[in-house]
Amino acid sequence: MQQSVSSFRRKAVCSNCRLRELCLPVGLSAGEMQRVDDISHLKRGYARGDYLYRSGDKFQSLYAIRKGSFKTQVLHEDGREQVTGFQMTGEIIGLDAICTDHHTCDAVAMESSEVCELPFNKLEALSRELPSLQRHLHKIMSREIVRDQGIMLLLGSMRAEERLAAFLLNLSQRLAARGLSPTQFQLRMSRQEIGSYLGLKLETVSRAFSNFQDNGLISVRARAVELLDLPGLRTLIGKQQ
Amino acid sequence: MQQSVSSFRRKAVCSNCRLRELCLPVGLSAGEMQRVDDISHLKRGYARGDYLYRSGDKFQSLYAIRKGSFKTQVLHEDGREQVTGFQMTGEIIGLDAICTDHHTCDAVAMESSEVCELPFNKLEALSRELPSLQRHLHKIMSREIVRDQGIMLLLGSMRAEERLAAFLLNLSQRLAARGLSPTQFQLRMSRQEIGSYLGLKLETVSRAFSNFQDNGLISVRARAVELLDLPGLRTLIGKQQ
């Protein structure tokens, strides 16, 4: 299942993977962009539940999500597992694996998805030639560190409803950045997965959703969410105790 | 206070900052090592409480801790602050700032400390020339991402005593890697700071310490800690509920 995926290489065609719009939007000339395209190749046909990679897999490539979305999760020895992130179109996935040459988490498709595979050796070689690519790669890695710190803050010092509000606002902002509706969307993940990500039990997540709805902040039916009061959600965050 | 620090440049002297032993232990020839030394310079005289950098400061350099230890902390708008890490000798600090060109957290000395400043532009230029340096830099950034994911797991799914056990074992392991006693050491941080890092209140941290002591796992008096039963501490982690 994991490998039931067709893989194309179209050396000649620019924006093979639409990297331009996706993950490398800055500072590269058309010619430089072409060279990144040349080393990347498209992988299509990931269905909900398919693994992009598994914890322990040999590290070869980074992946730019071209369509769809993935979740990443780490498994503790004792069976506990935790979702460490939800990634959507345009985001880069696989950075965790560089340090050990093996992936440290699973990446699982949450819907029908496509990715651009970026062989890391080639990406490194190219970034030695192209300083702006090099800098961009560093920024992507740094952004991941900052993102993780934000989640640490969330997990370490926010209460349940603050966490959910922060989560919804973050989703909203990322959708907006992609030109999608920032107030009306379909969640791709279950209450269980949201809870795992936010360090909460699924019942707590569900109650927080209901509570937001009762207070007119959102409208929610199963996975269909509408954010009715963005400022209201924002002020929720930071309410100590 | 922050800038009451003397800064030396010793171009000619190799291992200016003992980078060899510190943070770049692999894959570089002596000559290559020398070139890293050449771009770095030592900054000494940080006392407990001194800032290495503050959130918002312009990003210029990474820092390799040469002596002593630092904590990093992020501040939420509403005044909440959270410790995101404790860094000790040989560790690299400042990676968060690359993505925005500004630091996103404070770095504060926890004791008398020294660092090697590594101007990032020069480090990037050099790593374009030296593939093994480039790879090493990527590994350092990736390791930080993996470390953060571990903390997310800790904050998201461990209970108070598991968190403290994980914290103590992590300290122990890092001390061992530096040839220091892994079972007997002086904590550099307060219960408050440990609590902030672990997402707990200081009283909860204190109770967990006492509890470990009552169970013969550790011996603790204020900041002096002795780990008496490492396997016991390890089995503590993973005890669901």
Added chain:
DNA sequence: TGACCGGTTTGATATATGTCAAAATTCATG
């Protein structure tokens, strides 16, 4: 040495979230 002062420990109590269980809803399938 003594007296402070910040940090730490301990106790009593409150509360947010977890747990368990059942009902309700949504989704997939034939």
Added chain:
DNA sequence: CATGAATTTTGACATATATCAAACCGGTCA
């Protein structure tokens, strides 16, 4: 459209951790 499985919601109750408060300790400075 009907059936059943999976997910979500809701309720009652349990519990881990937070909160508040007081006592205790250890290092610092006169």
